[in-house]
Amino acid sequence: MTLYEKLGGETAIMQIVDDFYKRILADDTVNNFFAHTDMKKQLRHQTSFISYALGGPKEYTGRSMEKAHEGLNLQPEHFDAIAKHLGDAIAGYGASPEDISTVIDRVATLKEAVLYK
Numbered sequence: 001m002t003l004y005e006k007l008g009g010e011t012a013i014m015q016i017v018d019d020f021y022k023r024i025l026a027d028d029t030v031n032n033f034f035a036h037t038d039m040k041k042q043l044r045h046q047t048s049f050i051s052y053a054l055g056g057p058k059e060y061t062g063r064s065m066e067k068a069h070e071g072l073n074l075q076p077e078h079f080d081a082i083a084k085h086l087g088d089a090i091a092g093y094g095a096s097p098e099d100i101s102t103v104i105d106r107v108a109t110l111k112e113a114v115l116y117k
Contacts, residue, residue: 002055003099010051012093017047020089029081033072053106065113074115083107 007013021043025031034042045062052060062068086107087100095103 003102004051004054004056006099007054007090007093007095010047010056013051013054013056014043014047016089016093017043017050019092020046020086023085023089024082027081027085030078030085033074033078054103065110066117069114069117072114072117074117076111076115079111079115 004013007016021034021039025034025039048058049060049062052058083104087104090100090103
């Protein structure tokens with residue numbers, strides 16, 4: 001069973017992503033990166049990305065991580081805050097500590113692709 005299935009599929013991922021962005025937008029460390037973002041579009045995009053990353057059935061067709069974060073100059077503290085919010089959002093939906101750790105480990109593989117761009 002994939003993490004996508006364990007967490008409840010697309011509907012659950014949509015709810016997790018919504019919670020994730022509520023946490024991000026409440027955090028002054030990172031919310032400025034989303035000041036001019038179409039959040040409805042961002043939520044759809046992120047749901048697609050996270051669904052795919054967790055083993056969902058649909059292929060991710062968005063921009064590369066490098067392109068998506070180009071010009072933001074994200075620093076390690078920003079990345080860490082985002083990863084924490086994602087872990088907390090997933091935990092809020094009943095995921096086990098092991099599954100949360102697996103998700104955060106997958107996210108960590110993207111660190112080099114998004115920092116300092």
